[in-house]
Amino acid sequence: MELVDRVTVVTGGGSGIGRESAKAFAAEGARAVVVADLNEENAKRVASDIGPVARGVRLDVSDRDAVFALCRDVEDEHGPIDVFFSNAGYGQPGGLDLSAEDWQHMMDVHFTSHLYVAQALVPGMVARGEGYLFSTASAAGLLTQIDSGPYAVSKAAAVAFAEWLAINYGGDGVRVSVLCPQAVRTNIIGDDLTEWDRGNQASQDGVLLPEQVAQMVVETIREERFLLLPHEQVATYMKRKAEDPDRWIGGMQRLKKRLGG
Numbered sequence: 001m002e003l004v005d006r007v008t009v010v011t012g013g014g015s016g017i018g019r020e021s022a023k024a025f026a027a028e029g030a031r032a033v034v035v036a037d038l039n040e041e042n043a044k045r046v047a048s049d050i051g052p053v054a055r056g057v058r059l060d061v062s063d064r065d066a067v068f069a070l071c072r073d074v075e076d077e078h079g080p081i082d083v084f085f086s087n088a089g090y091g092q093p094g095g096l097d098l099s100a101e102d103w104q105h106m107m108d109v110h111f112t113s114h115l116y117v118a119q120a121l122v123p124g125m126v127a128r129g130e131g132y133l134f135s136t137a138s139a140a141g142l143l144t145q146i147d148s149g150p151y152a153v154s155k156a157a158a159v160a161f162a163e164w165l166a167i168n169y170g171g172d173g174v175r176v177s178v179l180c181p182q183a184v185r186t187n188i189i190g191d192d193l194t195e196w197d198r199g200n201q202a203s204q205d206g207v208l209l210p211e212q213v214a215q216m217v218v219e220t221i222r223e224e225r226f227l228l229l230p231h232e233q234v235a236t237y238m239k240r241k242a243e244d245p246d247r248w249i250g251g252m253q254r255l256k257k258r259l260g261g
Contacts, residue, residue, distance in 0.1 A: 004029035012088030014042025020214035061113035071120040095149035110154035129173040
């Protein structure tokens with residue numbers, strides 16, 4: 001799919017990958033770019049930087065009614081949404097020490113929000129025979145995340161849901177892609193990369209800039225590929241994990257010990 005004259009929505013668009021992807025969509029000729037973020041001020045600032053094709057709005061992606069309302073508002077104003085990039089996310093270290101509410105909220109943001117978007121948009125996309133759902137998961141959803149249980153589990157759910165959508169609706173013209181990066185310089189890892197590096201195995205494979213990933217997002221939409229792995233090493237790790245899960249888990253246990261866990 002080409003982005004020229006397309007109506008697009010980007011969640012988590014106030015910073016990082018979302019911000020740069022919104023800019024890239026506009027640069028590709030999108031007719032409308034709706035920048036949605038929990039931080040309305042950031043969303044409006046990004047939209048202002050982009051120009052008249054963009055609009056910034058506040059959105060809590062864990063709120064089903066708000067997601068449905070945004071989709072209705074955008075389609076009332078611009079016509080059918082062609083590309084919805086579900087990119088909102090956040091980080092939180094911890095595991096069994098965290099409350100059930102902490103786990104649930106991360107599931108709501110990283111998985112259930114994608115379900116809401118699909119419920120709102122897939123019927124119309126199927127009727128038109130065209131549409132694109134793009135979600136940001138993580139390499140953690142494919143490999144796990146040592147220092148955050150809910151992050152790993154919620155991102156795995158996001159990957160599984162994207163695959164399910166692609167299998168069930170790809171034949172009806174709904175294109176589905178999922179982004180699974182390792183380290184990207186965003187709000188999730190913050191500016192103190194030295195501190196973040198102490199507890200994260202992904203740092204050894206390099207930290208990408210959000211604008212680099214945004215260009216990969218555009219290319220993936222153009223080529224209509226399902227899985228976007230900005231860090232090529234992740235494909236190798238996935239193969240090793242699939243070939244010998246016990247060896248993979250043993251290696252991750254040793255890595256955890258080296259990291260001081």
